[in-house]
Structures are given as C-alpha cells and as structure tokens.
Amino acid sequence: MIYERVALIGLGLIAGSMGLRMKRDGLVGEVVGTARSAETRDVAVALGLCDRVTEDAAAAVAGADLVVLCVPVGAMEDVAAEIGPHLAPGTTVTDVGSVKRAVIEAVAPHLPAGVHFVPAHPLAGTEHSGPRSGFPELFERRWCLMTPGAETDPDAVSRLSDLWTAMGSRVDRMDPDHHDLVLAVTSHAPHLIAYTMVGVADDLGRVTDSEVIEYSAAGFRDFTRIAASDPVMWRDVFLTNKDATLEILGRFTEELFALQRAIRTGDGAMLHDYFTRTRAIRRGIIEAGQDIDAPDFGRSTGR
Ligand SMILES: NC(=O)C1=CN([C@@H]2O[C@H](COP(=O)(O)OP(=O)(O)OC[C@H]3O[C@@H](n4cnc5c(N)ncnc54)[C@H](O)[C@@H]3O)[C@@H](O)[C@H]2O)C=CC1
Ligand SMILES: O=C(O)C(=O)Cc1ccc(O)cc1
Structure with a gap:
C-alpha cells in the first residue's frame, strides 16, 4: 500500500480514473473525495471511485497523507486557500493540472511549512469530462511529468512516483517552465488549432453542417474530437500558459x-x-x- 488515505479534490475524468485505478489495484488504504455538487459526489460513490465523500475540501484532507488537486487550473488557488489551514505537516500535496508554473505560483503560498508539494501532470486524457468519464486504464503507458522544486523532500517525490508507476504511467521529472513550453508545442497549441479549424468549418456558409459531419475525413474528425474538450479546462490552460502558447502560436x-x-x-x-x-x-x-495512439481503449477517439 503506497498511501493510507488519499483525498481527491474535484471528481472529474482524472480524479475518477485515479480513484478507480487505486481502488482496483489496492494501491491505497482509503480514497476520500470531494466535489462542489451533491450529484457529482453521489455519482462518485455509486461508481466506487472513492470510498466516501465530504461536502467540503477541508474535511476531505483531514488525516490524508496524499491530497490530489484535480480541478481546472484556474480553480487551484481557491482550493489551496481552502485546504491550506487544514493540512498536517508531512502531508504530500500534488495536482494534475495541464500547466505547471502557474499552478505552483497559485498553490505553494497557501501550503503550511512541513507539507510536501509535488506538482505533476499525467499526459493522458480524453475530450470527456466528469466522474462518469473516468476509467482505470487511462494512465496505462502514458507519461506523468513531475515538476518538484530542488528543495522538495526526495522521499515524498519517490513515493508519488511509485503511485503513478503503479497506475501504469511512465514517470519523468522536468523543470516547470520547460514543461509549459513542451506542452505548449505538443498539446496546448494543437488544441487551439483544432478549436480554430472546427470554428472555421462552422462559419463557412458555403459548406453545410451536415456536409461537415457526413464527409469528415479522419484529420478533421480528430479536430472535432479535440474541439469537444471541456471549455472551462481549456480556457484556463490558455490563460495560465499564456507566454509559451503565444510563443508557439507566433512560430506557427x-x-x-x-x-x-x-x-x-x-x-x-x-x-x-x-x-x-x-x-x-x-x-x-x-x-x-x-x-x-497504440493503447486505444475505444474511448480516446470516440469512434
Ligand atoms: N481532461 C484531460 O484530458 C486532462 C486534464 N488534466 C488536468 O486535470 C485537471 C482536471 O481535469 P478533468 O478531470 O479533465 O476535469 P473535469 O471537468 O472532468 O473535472 C473537474 C472537477 O473539478 C470541479 N471543479 C471545477 N471548478 C471548481 C472549483 N472552482 N472549485 C472546486 N471544484 C471545481 C468540477 O466540478 C469537477 O468535479 C485540470 O487541471 C486539467 O488541466 C490533465 C491531463 C489530462
Ligand atoms: O484527448 C487528447 O487528445 C488529449 O490531448 C488529452 C490531454 C489533454 C490535456 C492534457 O493536459 C493532457 C492530455
């Protein structure tokens, strides 16, 4: 068992997939979840992605040895401010946000001394969101990039690395600014290009919507899948990885x-x-x- 009690803050695709995997493989003692809406909390318990839920984040982190922030990047600061006063020394706090520098700047100031902060980003996802979209194989053979500071306790880093490895990931470490530039090239700019291309098709009066749907070749179909991703999540990615994304879009x-x-x-x-x-x-x-593309569980393409 890698952790005794894990608190998942925000119960969507990533938290759901983590909870299902940790429960399925007995990686942790107990999974406690929290989400703002009662419906999400009920679904999470019904799906078995956590053992119990709490109404607020402060209650969820009580007694947890790992706290995972699984909310959109723009919500990380509010969540950190809420849980900060309730974190015991020795707890590890991590996140799964798609952007790393902005999350570190938003979260770190709210964590008390003695709490280990190990930012991380699983390079695994789909265009679906919410607790029902999670599945335990999501992280299989996908990278998880960790961006801890040089001063971070090495034992806390290696324990979190063990959890991601046990969930199927390959783990690597990276400087947060470098992470943000790499992801701007490999994920963020491509998403923006997909959003744009689907928007162009939608605006083109001489091509009807039904033609776009009926005659979509594979390339455009992939764009429509990506452009169906969660608007809040992606709004936050572009607002927080502004410099790197603009640099890549300029070159593009x-x-x-x-x-x-x-x-x-x-x-x-x-x-x-x-x-x-x-x-x-x-x-x-x-x-x-x-x-x-190899490990396709039939969900990543939606086909
Ligand atoms: N979807 C994807 O493909 C991937 C997402 N990520 C990152 O993981 C994080 C979570 O993403 P998903 O699980 O896809 O999102 P999701 O939309 O499926 O779940 C997000 C959860 O956070 C909650 N939430 C939203 N705003 C909140 C707030 N202000 N306070 C408290 N809770 C709030 C939502 O109600 C929901 O329960 C994001 O930071 C995202 O950048 C990382 C890798 C892949
Ligand atoms: O669905 C896709 O094609 C993705 O690119 C999934 C994804 C989205 C955001 C991330 O931060 C990491 C992976």
Whole structure:
C-alpha cells in the first residue's frame, strides 16, 4: 500500500480514473473525495471511485497523507486557500493540472511549512469530462511529468512516483517552465488549432453542417474530437500558459504564412520538402516506440 488515505479534490475524468485505478489495484488504504455538487459526489460513490465523500475540501484532507488537486487550473488557488489551514505537516500535496508554473505560483503560498508539494501532470486524457468519464486504464503507458522544486523532500517525490508507476504511467521529472513550453508545442497549441479549424468549418456558409459531419475525413474528425474538450479546462490552460502558447502560436503563424505563400506561388518543391521533413518526425515517434495512439481503449477517439 503506497498511501493510507488519499483525498481527491474535484471528481472529474482524472480524479475518477485515479480513484478507480487505486481502488482496483489496492494501491491505497482509503480514497476520500470531494466535489462542489451533491450529484457529482453521489455519482462518485455509486461508481466506487472513492470510498466516501465530504461536502467540503477541508474535511476531505483531514488525516490524508496524499491530497490530489484535480480541478481546472484556474480553480487551484481557491482550493489551496481552502485546504491550506487544514493540512498536517508531512502531508504530500500534488495536482494534475495541464500547466505547471502557474499552478505552483497559485498553490505553494497557501501550503503550511512541513507539507510536501509535488506538482505533476499525467499526459493522458480524453475530450470527456466528469466522474462518469473516468476509467482505470487511462494512465496505462502514458507519461506523468513531475515538476518538484530542488528543495522538495526526495522521499515524498519517490513515493508519488511509485503511485503513478503503479497506475501504469511512465514517470519523468522536468523543470516547470520547460514543461509549459513542451506542452505548449505538443498539446496546448494543437488544441487551439483544432478549436480554430472546427470554428472555421462552422462559419463557412458555403459548406453545410451536415456536409461537415457526413464527409469528415479522419484529420478533421480528430479536430472535432479535440474541439469537444471541456471549455472551462481549456480556457484556463490558455490563460495560465499564456507566454509559451503565444510563443508557439507566433512560430506557427510564420510557418503557416510560408506554406500559404508556397501554395500561392506554386512552389511544389517547398511543399514537398516541408512534408518530407514532417513525415520523418512521425516515423521517428513510431520507431522510438512512442506512438501513443497504440493503447486505444475505444474511448480516446470516440469512434
Ligand atoms: N481532461 C484531460 O484530458 C486532462 C486534464 N488534466 C488536468 O486535470 C485537471 C482536471 O481535469 P478533468 O478531470 O479533465 O476535469 P473535469 O471537468 O472532468 O473535472 C473537474 C472537477 O473539478 C470541479 N471543479 C471545477 N471548478 C471548481 C472549483 N472552482 N472549485 C472546486 N471544484 C471545481 C468540477 O466540478 C469537477 O468535479 C485540470 O487541471 C486539467 O488541466 C490533465 C491531463 C489530462
Ligand atoms: O484527448 C487528447 O487528445 C488529449 O490531448 C488529452 C490531454 C489533454 C490535456 C492534457 O493536459 C493532457 C492530455
């Protein structure tokens, strides 16, 4: 058993998947959950993703040796302020937020001395949200990036790493600013591009909605899946990972203009060279055994 009592704050996709996995594999003694709505709390107990629920977060953290903040990034500070006074020394606090620097700045000031803060981010999810969308295999073979400060107790870090490993993840450590830049490239900017592309299709009066749905090829279908992701969660990601996302979007628009120019001027060599280079990147991912499409539990694509 890795922890005696784990408190999950916010009972959605990620908390639900963690709770189901921890319960299924007996990784922890007890899982206590809390959510603002009574309906979510009732669903969480009915689904067995936690043993019991509390109405407020302060009550959930009492006696917990691990507290996991599973709310949207923009809600982390309020939750930390609420639980801070109720945390006992020796407790580990972690989070699962998609952005790391802003969460550290929002949460750390509210934690009393003696509490170990180990920020983390499982690179696993779907476009679905809420407690019913959780499933215990979500983290299987996916990375979990931890961004603890240099001063953080190594035992607290390795114990949390053990939990993520036991839930199926591969664990790595990263500097928080570097994490935010990497995720801006690999996740945040791509989500924004998907949102934009689906918005463009929706605005294009000469193509009807039914044509968009009926004739969606695989590429656009993936965009619509991603663009169906939770609006609150993604609003918070862009507001809190502002600098890195803007940096990547700036580079993206420069490249887009270059490709646009090549199309306008009929520069086939430029287009061919560009697509040859990008194909090599995809092949590199597959050869490195990093093709994260592989473990598809039939939920990630919605197909
Ligand atoms: N959905 C995904 O694919 C992934 C999400 N994440 C991160 O995990 C965190 C949770 O995401 P999900 O589980 O997908 O979200 P979700 O929407 O499924 O669940 C979020 C939970 O937080 C609660 N909540 C929202 N605002 C709150 C507030 N102000 N105070 C208290 N509770 C509040 C909601 O009621 C819900 O119970 C986010 O920070 C997100 O960035 C990380 C990896 C993947
Ligand atoms: O559903 C998808 O394609 C995702 O990209 C899931 C996801 C969303 C947010 C994260 O911070 C990590 C993973």
